[in-house]
Amino acid sequence: MIVATGATGNVGRPLVTQLAAAQIPVRALTRDPLRAQLPPGAEVARFDPAAEPAALAPLFEGASALFLNRSAVGEHTDAILAAARKGGVQRVVMLSSGIVQDGADETHPIYVLHADLEKRVRESGLDWTVLRPNAFATNAFQWAEQIRAGDTVRGPFAGALTAPIHEADIAAVAVRALLDDGHHGTVHRLTGPTAVSTDDQIHAIGQELGRDLRFVEVPPEEVTQEMFPHVPAAMLPALLKSFAETVGVAPEITTTVESVTGNPARTFTEWARDHKDDFRA
């Protein structure tokens, strides 16, 4: 049995879907099972990350491995890891961030959150694997409302370059690390297969929708929180600073998705095809 935190999220949903499709028992944790809409093969369990140990214990009964997403466990990582270990879990695969690397700005709030989580996981006594993806392709959902409203998308840094990774590829790597031996003590740095600019992403989404979308760059000082609905307000200044540093700079590209899963990483064009309906009114 695999226990998945963040099961309704960007990475958790394809993870649970892939495990269920392979008929691997998976317990999908969510705060609200009624809204979760997870595949029928998954066992869906209500999860309150702040619950007492006695209430957490049943979530890990019969489980061998845990997928850990900080978005879902918040400040309660240690309690969740302790409950997992007590319940017999031997292996944890955690979703970290590519920002954690040698030479990183160790004061960056996104670094601080994930480096702290990694440390807790390494010290948990469980076998561990860390996934450090760079930019998710799902960040493109930040433009969904504007795209539904018209053909012009406003935002900063038209020339920002990333190698966006499809969430199904992060999930596919997680599946292998959860099920296979040989990943203990490993950090997997994960990216998409090619560098894509903001302009390129808008163009690719437009192509899939059959529309001529246009990106209009706004100066960073005119950026509003609405342009980044998935980013907590307190993180936005640091994120914009990091984003500015990617303009015209070739991003890191790894081949880890293919080496771990046997399948090449999906392109941003494939992502846009998979999600075109999410951008329709």
Ligand SMILES: NC(=O)c1ccc[n+]([C@@H]2O[C@H](COP(=O)([O-])OP(=O)(O)OC[C@H]3O[C@@H](n4cnc5c(N)ncnc54)[C@H](OP(=O)(O)O)[C@@H]3O)[C@@H](O)[C@H]2O)c1
């Ligand atoms: N976006 C990027 O480019 C990027 C890059 C590298 C790393 N990351 C990291 O990846 C992680 C996010 O992964 P994701 O996008 O898969 O997660 P997500 O979709 O944002 O969230 C996963 C699930 O967590 C639960 N959740 C959300 N907010 C919560 C809260 N305040 N309290 C309790 N539960 C909450 C929700 O599930 P329920 O409502 O069903 O409970 C949600 O579906 C973060 O640690 C992020 O820093 C992101």
